[in-house]
Each structure stands twice: as structure tokens, then as C-alpha cells.
Amino acid sequence: MEVTARAPGKIILAGEHAVVHGSAAVAASIDLYTTITLRIPSDSDASDGLLKIKLEDMGLEFSWPVEKIKDVLPDLGNPLSSQPQSCSHESLKSIASLVEEQNIPEAKIELASGLYAFLWMYTSIHGYKPATAIVTSTLPLGSGLGSSASFCVSVSAALLALTSAVSLDLGHKGWLSFREDNLELVNKWAYEGEKIIHGKPSGIDNTVSTFGNMIMFKSGNLTRMKSSMPLRMLITNTKVGRNTKALVAGVSERTLRHPEAMNAVFIAVDYISKELSSIIQSPAADPLSLTEKEEKLEELMEMNQGLLQCMGVSHASIETVLRTTLKHKLSSKLTGAGGGGCVLTLLPTCILLFL
Numbered sequence: 001m002e003v004t005a006r007a008p009g010k011i012i013l014a015g016e017h018a019v020v021h022g023s024a025a026v027a028a029s030i031d032l033y034t035t036i037t038l039r040i041p042s043d044s045d046a047s048d049g050l051l052k053i054k055l056e057d058m059g060l061e062f063s064w065p066v067e068k069i070k071d072v073l074p075d076l077g078n079p080l081s082s083q084p085q086s087c088s089h090e091s092l093k094s095i096a097s098l099v100e101e102q103n104i105p106e107a108k109i110e111l112a113s114g115l116y117a118f119l120w121m122y123t124s125i126h127g128y129k130p131a132t133a134i135v136t137s138t139l140p141l142g143s144g145l146g147s148s149a150s151f152c153v154s155v156s157a158a159l160l161a162l163t164s165a166v167s168l169d170l171g172h173k174g175w176l177s178f179r180e181d182n183l184e185l186v187n188k189w190a191y192e193g194e195k196i197i198h199g200k201p202s203g204i205d206n207t208v209s210t211f212g213n214m215i216m217f218k219s220g221n222l223t224r225m226k227s228s229m230p231l232r233m234l235i236t237n238t239k240v241g242r243n244t245k246a247l248v249a250g251v252s253e254r255t256l257r258h259p260e261a262m263n264a265v266f267i268a269v270d271y272i273s274k275e276l277s278s279i280i281q282s283p284a285a286d287p288l289s290l291t292e293k294e295e296k297l298e299e300l301m302e303m304n305q306g307l308l309q310c311m312g313v314s315h316a317s318i319e320t321v322l323r324t325t326l327k328h329k330l331s332s333k334l335t336g337a338g339g340g341g342c343v344l345t346l347l348p349t350c351i352l353l354f355l
């Protein structure tokens, strides 16, 4: 049995970090993907008894004898793909011991959490069957474009597609697609993977990667959005590496130190996300002209960036991009967890006409 699945990355237009603390946020999927091909030999005699994952872009390959996985994680013999399971602290320790012995190159050590998520999702859904997974991605890793979520969603989709828990419909552009209720299941499993990589994710990244398009997300609930205006964003990658788990933890620590001030910041972000969402969706007959809408969006992005600075997640490299775009009268904000990574700049339609 073999399947190839892919899932997109995302940009966050407003509300990152605050969304972890219950505020609304707005996100859109982008045309960059993580793709996984999963092969599970149906005849166990034809297999080499290994679970392998190849990260092709990086030229890395990791493998474990399934008997070894069984020894270390003995409770996963009866996988229940229809009931997403959280990885306990003990299971995570066991998985970490499996990954440690792979001697990941020091410069790539951040990949360990992705491998933990893969091992947890694979064994929880397929138990101890030998298999080979080949992963490629057009997304930059650890840059705010949701590489971890797109990895988890593509893994979850491929794993579930090879079970009887889901059924696939004729999709578009040559891909089969999941039914709506099956997408929920894909999303729930991906969230379990994101928890392993991020610590305390809000769920926005895996949700927009699973459902696509543009969404508003608040306290675990998704509202699909329909944009009524052209919205073009320039994405600048500062190429400064960072780790979402550490940045999310940093904001939580600041919230513990200054609960009232930080809650006020989160409330302000909630209003910004809601206003941004209503502008983007306001009907074309709205009395505001396109230019007026774009000016409001620019101002909201600047306000959101200011509040992200309050949360302590901006970075000198982000500030450089902000200053550079401002010289051209363009508004920007960081996107994703910040601390480096990518910056969004709204490209108003007048600029595009000028170009």
C-alpha cells in the first residue's frame, strides 16, 4: 500500500501568540507544501522489519527496527486510528531514547521534535508495521510559515488514508480529498503531533493547513472566511532561525510576570483580528473604497506588530525589514512565532498597478 499526501504552510495575518491565550487570530494557507509518500508493504515477508523516514531535502534517513519500537513503546499494539491520543510524558521519554540513538547531526538537532511527532503518530495509527516514509518540503523550516503543522497534517493524512477509518472523494488537480468529518480526524491527529513539537499550540496552524483557504480561529473554534478583496502579501524571510516552542513559552512566562498588562495586550489583539477579518470580508458594495480598506489593514498590521513587540517576540532582523519597507511607505508585521523567521508586507493594489 502506498499513498502520497501533501499539506500547505500558512501565514498569520493577525493574532499569533495572543491566540494561544484565547484571542482571535486570522490565518491563510499558502502555496508551499510538505509532501510525504508512505509505503507500507502488505506482505510482511517482503519487508526488512524497519520503520524508515527519509528527509529527502536534507539527505537524511532515520530507521528503527519495529521490534525495538515495540520494546520501547509496548502499549501501542492495538492502534485506534479513529481516536487521537496524546503522547504522555513517559511515552515521549521512550520516543526520545529511540531518536537519540540516531545521532542526528548537531546542526540539525531541531529535527528531533519532528521525528518524535512522526513516531508517535505512526505507531498510534499503524502499530508496529514496517514502513517507509519519504518527506519533502518547499517550506523553510522554523521560519513562521507553519512547517511543523504542514509536516504533521501531511503525516496524519497519509497515515489515515491507509486505514479504514476514512474514505476519500474525487478531489481536484489529480488529488483525492478527505470528506469534511474525516478532515476533522486528520486535524485532531495533526494537533497531537503539533503538541509534541510546539508544547502548547493553539491549533491554528494545523487547522488552516488541514482546511485551507482563510480562517478566523479562537479558543479552538474555526470560522471559515471568504475574502471579498484582493490581498497580496510579500513574505520576507529574515533567515534568522528560531524555535516556536521556546517563543510561545517566553510569552507565557511574561504573562505570569505581568498578568494584567499582558491580558490587556491579548484583548487588544482580539479586537484587531476581528476588525481585520470584517474588513477582509466586507461586501464589495461596502461604502469604503479598496484603498480605504487597505489603509485600515495596514494600520491594523502596524498595531499588531507593536503588540507583538510588547510580547517580546520581535527581533532586530524583523525591525530591519519593518524599517526598510516603511521607507517605501509599506506596512509590515512578523508572521508566525517571530524571534526571526518571516515578515509579511501588504502590497496595496495601487503599487501593483504602478509596477
Ligand SMILES: Nc1ncnc2c1ncn2[C@@H]1O[C@H](COP(=O)(O)OP(=O)(O)OP(=O)(O)O)[C@@H](O)[C@H]1O
Residues within 6 Å of the ligand: 034, 055, 110, 111, 112, 113, 114, 115, 135, 136, 137, 140, 141, 142, 143, 144, 145, 146, 147, 148, 149, 151, 197, 198, 205, 242, 243, 244, 245, 335, 336, 337, 338
Ligand atoms: N519537513 C520536515 N521534516 C521533518 N521535520 C519537520 C519538517 N518540517 C517541520 N519539521 C519540524 O518542525 C520544526 C519547526 O517547527 P517550528 O514550529 O519551530 O517552526 P515553523 O512551524 O516553521 O514556524 P511557526 O510555528 O512559527 O509557523 C522543525 O525543527 C522540525 O522538528
Ligand SMILES: C[C@@](O)(CCO)CC(=O)[O-]
Residues within 6 Å of the ligand: 012, 015, 016, 017, 018, 019, 020, 144, 146, 198, 200, 201, 202, 203, 204, 205, 244, 248, 335, 336, 337
Ligand atoms: C505563535 C503561534 O501563535 C503561531 C505559530 O505559527 C503559536 C500557536 O498558535 O500555536
Ligand SMILES: [Mg+2]
Residues within 6 Å of the ligand: 146, 147, 148, 149, 198, 205, 244
Ligand atoms: Mg510551527
